[in-house]
Amino acid sequence: MMKTIMAGIISLDGKIARGEKDGLDWVGTEEKGWIGKVCKESRAVVIGRRAYESIGHYVEGMMVKVMTRHPEKYKGIEGKVEFTSRGAKEILVELFDRGFRTVIIGGGRETYSEFVSQGLVGEVWALLSPVILGKGISWMNEGVAEMTRFRLICTEKFGSDSVVVKYRLADKE
Numbered sequence: 175m176m177k178t179i180m181a182g183i184i185s186l187d188g189k190i191a192r193g194e195k196d197g198l199d200w201v202g203t204e205e206k207g208w209i210g211k212v213c214k215e216s217r218a219v220v221i222g223r224r225a226y227e228s229i230g231h232y233v234e235g236m237m238v239k240v241m242t243r244h245p246e247k248y249k250g251i252e253g254k255v256e257f258t259s260r261g262a263k264e265i266l267v268e269l270f271d272r273g274f275r276t277v278i279i280g281g282g283r284e285t286y287s288e289f290v291s292q293g294l295v296g297e298v299w300a301l302l303s304p305v306i307l308g309k310g311i312s313w314m315n316e317g318v319a320e321m322t323r324f325r326l327i328c329t330e331k332f333g334s335d336s337v338v339v340k341y342r343l344a345d346k347e
């Protein structure tokens with residue numbers, strides 16, 4: 175069985191970025207370290223192309239599947255960074271067959287939305303950053319799925335002002 179965790183840093187008003195090209199420029203170093211640690215511990219991450227480009231580098235010890243409509247345009251690193259146009263279910267099957275049992279769904283909005291709409295998210299981990307962006311890119315596309323209930327696993331204070339909230343899909347208990 176595979177554990178899928180949708181993980182990300184969000185603002186108080188539910189945004190993951192200020193704009194398409196801004197990425198995590200509003201997030202502090204300590205908060206970026208949290209998402210990096212979460213991803214590295216799982217060893218497998220699925221991320222959208224724009225989100226991947228906003229990171230700007232590969233983190234050693236991880237398998238990164240980058241979702242894009244045009245994988246032929248990008249050069250990956252075999253067994254480390256692979257660009258794919260496959261759907262969410264196909265990617266999870268492939269990662270499972272390669273021995274991965276925990277996968278982080280690391281954004282952005284389109285990637286989160288695809289996994290949620292297909293019922294492929296078992297847990298949600300959000301680092302709530304104490305900032306209101308006012309405008310920007312929401313966590314998911316509007317109307318992506320019917321109402322989905324989660325149950326609180328835990329909350330953890332992070333740094334001086336942030337909180338990590340972890341939820342489990344209610345019907346996975």
